Amino acid sequence: MNQEVELPDNERRRITRDGVSLAFTVGLYGTAFGAAASSSGLSPWQALALSALLFSGASQFAVVGVGVITSWPLAVTAITGALLLGTRNALYGLRMAPILQVRGLRRVAAAQITIDESTGVAISQEHLGLPAMRHGFWVTGLGVYVFWNSFTLLGALGADALGDPAQFGLDAAVPAAFLGLLWPRLKGRTPWAVGMAAAITVLILLPHAPVGVPVITSALAAVIAGWKNGGAK
Amino acid sequence: MIWATVLISSLGCFLLKYAGMAMPDAWLSSPRVQRIANLMPVALLSALVIAQTFGVGQTLVLDARAAGVAVAIVVLLLRAPFPVVVVAAAATSALLHRL
Known part of the structure; x- marks a missing residue:
């Protein structure tokens, strides 16, 4: 390079x-x-x-x-x-x-x-x-x-x-x-899992949490998945 | 309020870009940070799709938007380019509004 x-x-x-x-x-x-x-x-x-x-x-x-x-x-x-x-x-x-x-x-x-x-x-x-x-x-x-x-x-x-x-x-x-x-x-298993987790988070939280909070909370799905995959590669 | 939002988010996003270019790579190149940053758009975009398709304030509703997004999925599966996807969804919703 x-x-x-x-x-x-x-x-x-x-x-x-x-x-x-x-x-x-x-x-x-x-x-x-x-x-x-x-x-x-x-x-x-x-x-x-x-x-x-x-x-x-x-x-x-x-x-x-x-x-x-x-x-x-x-x-x-x-x-x-x-x-x-x-x-x-x-x-x-x-x-x-x-x-x-x-x-x-x-x-x-x-x-x-x-x-x-x-x-x-x-x-x-x-x-x-x-x-x-x-x-x-x-x-x-x-x-x-x-x-x-x-x-x-x-x-x-x-x-x-x-x-x-x-x-x-x-x-x-x-x-x-x-x-x-x-x-x-959405390529591979991890992105699909993160996407689904984020989608479900919004469906569950939207009727209860203040506007905007559900979307921000879904970021946790990325943090958790990215954190845990530690040993993989 | 809108101008403040526009300017603050612009400044913040610029600083993120600049930080990457100016920072010694020790911190950002940690594999964990890389993985999280790569997955972040997936999480937020999925969340935004759901919120924008079904949300009206604090309620979930099923309306013309859902039909538009369903058509968008079909068009994406047919490997259509981006603008076609957006126009197909809009056309579907517009049609339903007119019925």
């Missing part, structure tokens, strides 16, 4: 093409986020602020997923959910740091675009050496940033213009979006 080999032009172009097309596909989904944000009472500017400043899809959906934020407990629920979902980005940063070797403002920029997609594309270029990995990271990260923010604004303005979100099925779009994010992660 230490090789600083030259990146051939044709490989550079291929990585650019792959990164940009992935960025566009993921960015499209910003429309769904913008619309969901609008149905939770966020203004288009607030939706755009989340996409520009938070910039991590699942965490952003967690913020707007609590519904209209009218009290501090709801705000704390939204923030806690976003942070718990954001923990994996810290691990991506850890993985990318020795590859990117950036400091100062470039490190700030790199950190902001450290997400599933940029890390994924970078790591899949590993066989081509460090310059290929860096190129994949920046192209994909910046590409998703541009498309995600553009489509967020489009979705938010569009939903505002359309009116009642339930009429257009946006009430079902939000859980379906979460399901779409969850689906590729």
Whole structure:
């Protein structure tokens, strides 16, 4: 992984093409986020602020997923959910740091675009050496940033213009979006067990606990499963 | 309140990303921390699917959202790409609202 080999032009172009097309596909989904944000009472500017400043899809959906934020407990629920979902980005940063070797403002920029997609594309270029990995990271990260923010604004303005979100099925779009994010992660027995435990936790607690508490409590399923698997590998 | 939530969650999530990039890897690279961080999205996303499908405040209800999510599962099993899944769920719910 230490090789600083030259990146051939044709490989550079291929990585650019792959990164940009992935960025566009993921960015499209910003429309769904913008619309969901609008149905939770966020203004288009607030939706755009989340996409520009938070910039991590699942965490952003967690913020707007609590519904209209009218009290501090709801705000704390939204923030806690976003942070718990954001923990994996810290691990991506850890993985990318020795590859990117950036400091100062470039490190700030790199950190902001450290997400599933940029890390994924970078790591899949590993066989081509460090310059290929860096190129994949920046192209994909910046590409998703541009498309995600553009489509967020489009979705938010569009939903505002359309009116009642339930009429257009946006009430079902939000859980379906979460399901779409969850689906590729359900590989193997442990993720399935954790997912089921979390689902059951919510079904049991929802009628009794304050809004938001059931979802946060379900994080325990991940902690317990991750803790216990200690001896396995 | 909404602006405060937006800004605090954004700052927190940025710091998480930055910490990973700036921190010596001793703490975060512990296998236990890695496993928990990998399973965290699974737990929270599963919980959010259930809460958003069946929850209205503190009650569980069965409405058009459940039908939309059921269609989403079918579409996912057919290996449809992400935007198709979301649109299929929304279309199902919208149709039921109109009946």
